[in-house]
Structure formats: C-alpha cells, structure tokens
Amino acid sequence: MMTNQEVARVLRQIADILQIKDDNPFKVKAYRKAADAIYHFDEDINVLQQTGRINEIPGVGRAVQEKVEELLQTGALAYHERLLQEVPVGVLNMLRLPGLGPRTVRTIHEQLGIASPDELLLAAREHRLRGLPGVGEKTELAIIKGIEEGQQNRGKVTLGEALPLAESLLRFLLNASPVLDGSIVGSIRRGKPLVSDIDILLATRQPDKLLPIVREYPGIRTITDIEPGHIKGQLSGEIDFELILVDPEYYYFLLVRATGSKAHRDIIFHEQLPEHFIKAGNEAEIYQRLGLSLIPPELRENRGEIELARRGELPQLLSMADIKGDLHVHSTWSDGVEGIGEMAKAAHALGYQYIAVTDHSKSLSISGGLNEERLLLQAKEIESLEQKLPIAILKGIEVDIMKDGSLDFADEVLAGLDLVIASVHSYFKLDKNGQTERIIKAIQNPHVDIIGHLSGRLLNRRPAYELDIKRIIEAAAHYQTALEINAHPDRLDIDEETARLAREYGVKIAINSDAHHRVDLSLMRYGVMNARRGWLEKEDVINTWSKERLLNYLSSRHD
DNA sequence: GCCGTTTTCGGCCCGACTGTTTTCAGTCG
Numbered sequence: 001m002m003t004n005q006e007v008a009r010v011l012r013q014i015a016d017i018l019q020i021k022d023d024n025p026f027k028v029k030a031y032r033k034a035a036d037a038i039y040h041f042d043e044d045i046n047v048l049q050q051t052g053r054i055n056e057i058p059g060v061g062r063a064v065q066e067k068v069e070e071l072l073q074t075g076a077l078a079y080h081e082r083l084l085q086e087v088p089v090g091v092l093n094m095l096r097l098p099g100l101g102p103r104t105v106r107t108i109h110e111q112l113g114i115a116s117p118d119e120l121l122l123a124a125r126e127h128r129l130r131g132l133p134g135v136g137e138k139t140e141l142a143i144i145k146g147i148e149e150g151q152q153n154r155g156k157v158t159l160g161e162a163l164p165l166a167e168s169l170l171r172f173l174l175n176a177s178p179v180l181d182g183s184i185v186g187s188i189r190r191g192k193p194l195v196s197d198i199d200i201l202l203a204t205r206q207p208d209k210l211l212p213i214v215r216e217y218p219g220i221r222t223i224t225d226i227e228p229g230h231i232k233g234q235l236s237g238e239i240d241f242e243l244i245l246v247d248p249e250y251y252y253f254l255l256v257r258a259t260g261s262k263a264h265r266d267i268i269f270h271e272q273l274p275e276h277f278i279k280a281g282n283e284a285e286i287y288q289r290l291g292l293s294l295i296p297p298e299l300r301e302n303r304g305e306i307e308l309a310r311r312g313e314l315p316q317l318l319s320m321a322d323i324k325g326d327l328h329v330h331s332t333w334s335d336g337v338e339g340i341g342e343m344a345k346a347a348h349a350l351g352y353q354y355i356a357v358t359d360h361s362k363s364l365s366i367s368g369g370l371n372e373e374r375l376l377l378q379a380k381e382i383e384s385l386e387q388k389l390p391i392a393i394l395k396g397i398e399v400d401i402m403k404d405g406s407l408d409f410a411d412e413v414l415a416g417l418d419l420v421i422a423s424v425h426s427y428f429k430l431d432k433n434g435q436t437e438r439i440i441k442a443i444q445n446p447h448v449d450i451i452g453h454l455s456g457r458l459l460n461r462r463p464a465y466e467l468d469i470k471r472i473i474e475a476a477a478h479y480q481t482a483l484e485i486n487a488h489p490d491r492l493d494i495d496e497e498t499a500r501l502a503r504e505y506g507v508k509i510a511i512n513s514d515a516h517h518r519v520d521l522s523l524m525r526y527g528v529m530n531a532r533r534g535w536l537e538k539e540d541v542i543n544t545w546s547k548e549r550l551l552n553y554l555s556s557r558h559d
Numbered sequence: 560g561c562c563g564t565t566t567t568c569g570g571c572c573c574g575a576c577t578g579t580t581t582t583c584a585g586t587c588g
Contacts (some may be wrong), residue, residue, distance in 0.1 A: 133579090208585055
C-alpha cells in the first residue's frame with residue numbers, strides 16, 4: 001500500500017527525468033502538477049482508486065490515472081522503471097544542487113558518465129567538469145560547495161517528512177493488543193527541524209509478540225536489526241526507525257530518557273538508578289522525583305531549562321490551542337491553488353478567528369503576483385466574501401523587498417491594506433551588509449507589519465543568505481516590526497535561536513503557515529513547535545491574540 | 560500530459576540574472 005505522498009514522489013521523479021531528457025516542458029509541468037495535487041489531496045488515493053475516482057483530482061487526466069492505478073495495484077510502475085534505467089536516481093539527486101539544472105545535469109551524465117553527487121564531487125575536485133559546455137570554474141566551485149554543505153545534513157530529513165510517518169507508525173502499533181502505551185521520542189518529539197530517524201517507545205509485557213506485528217505494517221521497507229527490547233529497520237521513504245520496547249513500570253522513566261538530548265538527560269539523571277523512577281504515572285512525576293518541574297519536550301536541550309525547572313521558573317510556552325489565526329495565506333490570485341473563500345472556510349474549520357490573504361506582488365511574476373489594479377479587485381472580492389463567511393479576512397500582501405530595500409508597491413498602496421508582509425525573493429547572494437541594510441530598510445517602512453521568512457533558508461536545499469541577525473533584531477525592536485516564523489517545515493524561518501533572541505529584545509512574532517493550499521494551513525503546528533524551541537510564550541506571538549486586539553494593534557501601528 | 564460553452568486541438572509559459580560566452584543558454588524564484 002502506498003500513501004498519496006509516495007505516489008506523488010514517483011510522479012515527481014518522472015517529471016525530473018523527463019526534464020533531463022528534454023521532453024515537452026508542458027508534459028513535465030503536467031506531471032509535477034498532478035504530483036502536487038495528489039500530495040495534497042484530502043482523500044486517500046487508495047480509496048479513490050477502489051472507486052475509480054482518481055481522475056477527479058484536478059490535474060490528473062487519463063494518462064496519469066492509468067499510471068497511478070498500475071502503481072497502486074502492483075506496487076511498481078513499468079514506465080517509471082524504464083525511465084530510471086536511462087536516468088538513475090543519483091542523477092536526479094544532482095538536480096538538487098544549486099546552479100545545476102536539467103541541461104547541465106544531462107550534459108554531465110551523458111558526456112562524463114557521472115551518475116551520483118559523490119562521483120560529481122570527485123570530478124569537480126579534479127577539475128574534470130570545466131570545459132563542458134556552459135560549465136566553468138565558478139560552476140565547479142558552486143558544485144563542490146553545494147555538495148559539501150549538503151553532507152553536513154547527510155541522511156537527515158525534515159520534521160515535516162518524518163513526523164507524519166512516525167505518527168502513522170505509532171497509530172498502527174497502538175492498535176496492537178500487546179502494546180499498552182506508546183510515544184514518539186527522540187529529536188522528533190523535541191521538534192527539531194531536521195531529524196535522522198524515527199524513535200518510538202512502546203510499553204508492553206509481551207515484547208516477543210511485536211515483531212510479526214511490525215512486519216505487517218504496510219510502510220515498512222526492511223527490518224534490519226532485532227535484539228531484546230529493540231527493533232530497527234527502514235520505512236519506505238528511506239527513513240530509519242527504531243522501536244524501543246519497555247516494561248510498563250519503566251515506561252515514563254524511559255519516555256523522559258529517550259526524549260531529551262544527551263546533554264539534558266546526562267545532567268538530570270546523573271548517577272540515578274532506574275529503580276528510583278519505577279511506576280511513575282506520568283512524566284511530571286519523573287521530573288518531580290528529580291526535584292524539577294515538568295520540562296516541555298522542546299526545551300530538553302540543556303540550554304538553561306534545567307536550572308529554571310529547579311526554581312520553577314520555566315517559560316509558559318505557547319501551544320497550538322493558542323493560535324487564533326493565520327496571517328500569511330496565498331490564493332489563486334497569485335500562486336495559491338485555491339480561492340480565498342476555500343482558504344477562509346478551511347481556516348474557520350480550524351477554529352481560527354481571522355486569516356490574512358497575502359498574495360505575492362507584481363515583481364514576482366512567475367507567481368502571478370498582483371499589480372495595483374488586481375490588488376483592488378481582490379479587495380472587492382474579500383469584502384464580499386467577508387459578508388458571507390463567519391471569519392475575518394484581512395486584506396494583505398506579501399510585498400517583495402527589492403534589491404535596494406524599497407518595496408514593490410508605493411506607500412499609498414500599502415496604506416490601503418490591513419496587513420503587510422515584506423519578503424525577499426531575489427538577490428540571495430548580496431553580501432552580508434547589503435542584505436542586512438536592504439531588510440532593515442523594509443523594517444523601517446511604517447506600513448510593513450511583518451518580515452516574512454527572514455533568512456531565506458530551505459532545509460536540506462538552500463542555506464540562509466548572509467545576514468547580521470542582531471542588527472536586524474535591534475531594528476525590528478526599534479520600529480516594532482514583527483518577524484515571521486514561517487511554519488512550512490522546509491523553512492522554519494526564523495529559526496529557534498533567532499526567535500529566542502527576538503523575544504529577549506521584545507520583538508513580536510507571527511507564526512504563519514504560508515499556505516498555498518487549504519491542507520497546508522495545518523502546517524502551522526511545525527511553526528508552533530519551532531516557536532516553543534525558541535522559548536516563546538503566548539504573549540510574544542501576535543496571532544495568538546484575539547481578533548479585536550490584533551486589529552487594534554495593526555491599526556495603531558499604521559497611525 | 561491536461562484542459563475546454565469562445566476550442567477535442569492548440570494553448571499552456573515569466574523575466575532577470577549568471578556565468579559562460581563573444582551573443583546567449585541555462586537557472587531560478
């Protein structure tokens with residue numbers, strides 16, 4: 001059985017291969033679009049398949065439907081396999097490197113027979129790439145840099161990939177009768193943006209009965225290691241997992257032990273024997289026996305939390321339940337895939353009081369960014385939708401910050417909006433001072449309420465651009481401009497360190513999903529986890545505030 | 560490959576920068 005996400009992955013690989021083969025670009029786009037649509041579709045693709053309704057997904061026509069059916073029925077797709085013969089996965093991985101696109105990758109593969117990033121790195125170091133058409137010294141250096149940076153996170157996956165897989169596996173195991181209790185542990189439970197594997201703790205009196213149950217799980221690729229109390233293996237999706245089996249008496253002791261970072265647990269358990277923690281009823285009791293108040297998982301990193309727990313002075317971290325709205329949402333007016341009405345209804349269904357529609361501005365033309373005229377038309381639509389829907393819809397924009405720090409709209413235009421996010425989408429390679437000055441100039445603009453995805457990082461894909469974070473936070477504090485925690489699991493930007501620093505300076509934060517699809521509104525939880533890792537409290541985050549308070553705050557800023 | 564009461568065929572698809580060139584293809588957001 002395959003999930004929507006796994007099917008989407010195959011379709012995306014097909015798109016990549018077709019692109020390298022220089023096939024019809026619209027065909028490539030069609031495969032990507034179908035992949036995205038399946039990835040995000042609310043219903044299980046297997047259920048759709050059984051009722052013959054796969055082509056009801058927008059962007060999926062006859063050809064893709066047939067391929068998906070073959071994939072779901074047989075677990076493989078002949079067309080995909082055939083394409084992989086021509087262009088192996090290693091070549092597709094080369095595509096992920098900055099500066100390398102389909103044409104260059106094709107040339108490298110065809111002319112030098114290079115078929116993986118490892119081979120590519122070697123060739124680049126030996127200067128065997130320069131001389132290929134379009135490849136010179138700089139490209140070679142960029143490749144080496146790109147691969148070396150990637151190696152730092154080697155084998156790690158984003159929380160956004162790992163957490164749903166871990167939850168799905170845990171749900172399956174909790175349904176098995178020998179399992180009395182269970183939890184995700186390790187770095188996923190602490191909410192780290194990049195994790196190396198899935199660790200799950202299970203309470204059971206019958207550890208011997210677990211193995212055949214685990215083998216039944218549809219998402220298992222291999223089981224590699226079995227020893228008393230442990231089952232290790234790999235899930236399809238190439239993520240390693242480890243199950244830790246423990247007697248119920250020691251469950252909460254192990255839950256604390258297996259969740260905290262090494263530094264955290266070494267300090268709190270220093271020479272204490274497990275027997276001291278037997279039969280605890282919850283985690284709070286474990287911490288209590290250590291003379292500490294309960295430390296939330298996201299804080300268990302030995303960054304000062306242990307001392308505060310001893311004094312009972314831990315921060316009161318915000319939680320998902322505190323979130324009252326989403327201030328960064330796209331629609332079909334730019335590169336979103338759903339109308340404002342759909343997004344607003346979905347936000348209302350999540351219990352939100354408000355959303356801000358913040359489509360892109362004109363200079364981001366690939367996204368269909370709005371010009372002044374269309375912005376006005378959009379405002380009309382928002383006004384009419386607001387009459388009909390039980391949720392406040394703020395008129396916003398994600399305005400582009402230009403190279404010189406000016407904005408893509410004149411102040412008069414921005415003044416007509418309820419909320420302005422300013423973001424960088426170009427000139428990522430400015431030097432540190434230029435990039436910092438540029439963003440500070442945007443911070444200084446009185447119409448700008450929030451700076452979007454400040455550092456521009458894309459986890460596992462692109463490093464943050466050069467910035468003087470401290471200067472930016474000082475400016476944000478001075479001009480009372482909020483910083484965004486972009487909740488998309490590929491971004492989580494600003495990161496936890498920056499968030500913690502911002503809080504110390506009294507800079508407000510907005511946690512935003514940046515949703516381009518209604519399903520993406522639920523990515524908010526990753527942003528909340530990131531905020532908790534940054535020690536943020538409810539008061540620090542403006543979209544935990546009530547609608548009235550937020551609107552007052554925004555209008556007072558604009559006066 | 561998808562889509563469609565202006566079309567079942569012909570659109571879909573943007574513009575600037577970068578590094579490589581010697582006039583521009585390839586990459587990127």
